[in-house]
Amino acid sequence: MKPAAFKYIAAQSLEHALTLKAEYGDEAKFLAGGQSLVPAMNLRVAQPGVLVDLNPITGLDFVGLRINEGLGIEDWGLTTIPNPQSLILHIGAMTRYRTLERSAEIAAQCPLLHETMPHVAHPQIRNRGTLGGNLAHADPASELPVVMLVLNAQFKAQSVRGERWIAARDFFTTIFTTALAADEMLTEIAIPLSTDSDAGRTRTCFMEIARRRGDYAMMGVATSITLNAAGVCTNAKLGYLNAGDTPILATQAAQTLIGQVIGDDHIRAAAAIAHDEIQPPGNIHASVAFQRHLAGVLTRRAIKEILEFRF
Amino acid sequence: MKDLHTITTTVNGKTYTREAESRMLLSDFIRHELGLTGTHVGCEYGVCGACTILYDGHPTRSCLTLAVQANNHTIETVEGLTTDPNKLHPLQQSFQDAHGLQCGYCTPGILMTMKAFLAENPNPSETEVREALSGNLCRCTGYQHIVDAILRMKDEG
Numbered sequence: 001m002k003p004a005a006f007k008y009i010a011a012q013s014l015e016h017a018l019t020l021k022a023e024y025g026d027e028a029k030f031l032a033g034g035q036s037l038v039p040a041m042n043l044r045v046a047q048p049g050v051l052v053d054l055n056p057i058t059g060l061d062f063v064g065l066r067i068n069e070g071l072g073i074e075d076w077g078l079t080t081i082p083n084p085q086s087l088i089l090h091i092g093a094m095t096r097y098r099t100l101e102r103s104a105e106i107a108a109q110c111p112l113l114h115e116t117m118p119h120v121a122h123p124q125i126r127n128r129g130t131l132g133g134n135l136a137h138a139d140p141a142s143e144l145p146v147v148m149l150v151l152n153a154q155f156k157a158q159s160v161r162g163e164r165w166i167a168a169r170d171f172f173t174t175i176f177t178t179a180l181a182a183d184e185m186l187t188e189i190a191i192p193l194s195t196d197s198d199a200g201r202t203r204t205c206f207m208e209i210a211r212r213r214g215d216y217a218m219m220g221v222a223t224s225i226t227l228n229a230a231g232v233c234t235n236a237k238l239g240y241l242n243a244g245d246t247p248i249l250a251t252q253a254a255q256t257l258i259g260q261v262i263g264d265d266h267i268r269a270a271a272a273i274a275h276d277e278i279q280p281p282g283n284i285h286a287s288v289a290f291q292r293h294l295a296g297v298l299t300r301r302a303i304k305e306i307l308e309f310r311f
Numbered sequence: 312m313k314d315l316h317t318i319t320t321t322v323n324g325k326t327y328t329r330e331a332e333s334r335m336l337l338s339d340f341i342r343h344e345l346g347l348t349g350t351h352v353g354c355e356y357g358v359c360g361a362c363t364i365l366y367d368g369h370p371t372r373s374c375l376t377l378a379v380q381a382n383n384h385t386i387e388t389v390e391g392l393t394t395d396p397n398k399l400h401p402l403q404q405s406f407q408d409a410h411g412l413q414c415g416y417c418t419p420g421i422l423m424t425m426k427a428f429l430a431e432n433p434n435p436s437e438t439e440v441r442e443a444l445s446g447n448l449c450r451c452t453g454y455q456h457i458v459d460a461i462l463r464m465k466d467e468g
């Protein structure tokens with residue numbers, strides 16, 4: 001239960017970390033919160049030759065709102081927004097869960113993320129775990145990748161070669177695997193925020209069922225529904241954790257809601273389709289059949305919760 | 312070849328400088344290098360909470376932290392709760408009064424978790440206490456008396 005030997009390097013800056021990763025490639029791993037990497041190293045499932053510690057770097061830990069002037073703007077501060085229609089929430093990769101769960105901006109502007117945070121692990125883990133580390137770890141059983149998928153988040157990947165933005169739907173390629181290249185670091189997460197307008201109002205909900213608060217859930221759903229002024233559903237997203245090799249969107253299930261004034265029949269139909277559409281792996285805590293059952297129940301509950309209490 | 316680092320860290324108000332390998336966990340550093348064996352080790356992969364210490368004031372798994380990461384940081388362990396061997400910290404006293412421990416293996420991690428929790432949350436509900444305890448396993452008490460011990464802290468201010 002002790003890590004194998006490795007070389008430890010405390011990165012002094014983002015450039016330093018990227019240079020080291022370019023030099024060592026797959027032999028090196030970034031150390032963020034260490035809440036997935038260190039257990040894996042203790043169990044010797046992971047035996048990196050070099051550990052590049054991102055914790056000493058300043059400037060990768062921020063939460064801020066910006067107007068959408070195209071991604072890649074250097075101003076990370078909180079600004080007063082004259083036109084709230086195109087707000088983007090920017091979060092630095094090294095922002096810890098404890099900051100996210102206590103952020104007033106996130107509570108006000110991104111209720112889905114705010115509602116999800118207390119479900120992610122235990123308080124002690126949330127004191128260290130980072131959003132970037134979680135997403136780079138790409139555990140399909142985690143709450144945050146599926147929330148990012150439902151929120152249409154964009155991820156900034158940086159390397160000595162430059163930077164690029166990757167959409168959440170392209171980022172998670174399979175279990176514990178992302179679209180990041182061996183020399184790239186995830187440095188920033190950008191979430192487009194929805195604001196109420198005549199065209200539509202969007203409301204969200206996160207629900208999961210775990211044996212214990214803070215444990216990895218047996219099943220969980222992140223849901224987003226948009227209604228127009230006439231009450232017709234113009235957009236719906238149903239995202240599931242622990243339901244496949246990546247976070248999963250049940251697009252066929254969501255399709256039964258779109259274009260409808262959603263009633264009980266639509267909700268039942270969506271839940272039944274989601275039950276079959278997802279591909280849960282099953283484990284000792286919950287069989288595949290039980291996971292599917294939970295997905296159906298949570299789908300119904302989440303849609304009802306949104307329609308009855310969140311508009 | 313050993314990857315050695317010089318670590319200067321403040322533990323319970325005292326500054327230590329030691330050399331350690333990068334692969335040494337902070338839990339082992341605290342126990343074996345500093346001799347502070349009040350911090351317990353149960354699982355070494357983050358699930359049990361016995362090794363919880365305060366890292367810059369925040370409850371943290373010392374088994375998921377490298378000793379080198381304590382360099383220039385502040386650590387508090389259960390030994391730091393009280394300096395007088397004849398007088399318990401109020402939280403420790405509350406655990407004794409409410410029978411909040413049996414074998415005591417989980418207790419140091421719970422005390423360090425709850426010290427920070429109560430500082431941020433001086434008047435918690437039972438539900439909040441139970442949520443705050445979710446990351447600490449206890450094989451003896453069934454948790455009821457632990458929850459009681461923490462709730463008693465409300466009355467005693």
Ligand SMILES: Cc1cc2nc3c(=O)[nH]c(=O)nc-3n(C[C@H](O)[C@H](O)[C@H](O)COP(=O)(O)OP(=O)(O)OC[C@H]3O[C@@H](n4cnc5c(N)ncnc54)[C@H](O)[C@@H]3O)c2cc1C
Nearest residue numbers: 030032033034035036037121129130133134136142186357
């Ligand atoms: C007891 C326990 C319970 C938990 N329960 C849950 C739970 O219920 N839900 C949940 O979602 N998680 C849970 N976790 C995991 C936790 O959320 C982790 O913190 C998270 O998955 C990883 O984040 P980290 O910052 O700790 O990353 P690390 O562990 O430091 O890194 C994880 C991986 O990502 C890589 N990496 C880190 N940062 C970057 C970056 N910026 N760019 C590129 N690669 C990077 C690392 O090299 C490593 O491979 C639990 C952990 C424990 C110990």
Ligand code: FES
Nearest residue numbers: 353354355360374
């Ligand atoms: S020993 Fe660290 S959590 Fe169990």
Ligand code: FES
Nearest residue numbers: 413415449450451
């Ligand atoms: S008192 Fe024995 S494990 Fe908690």
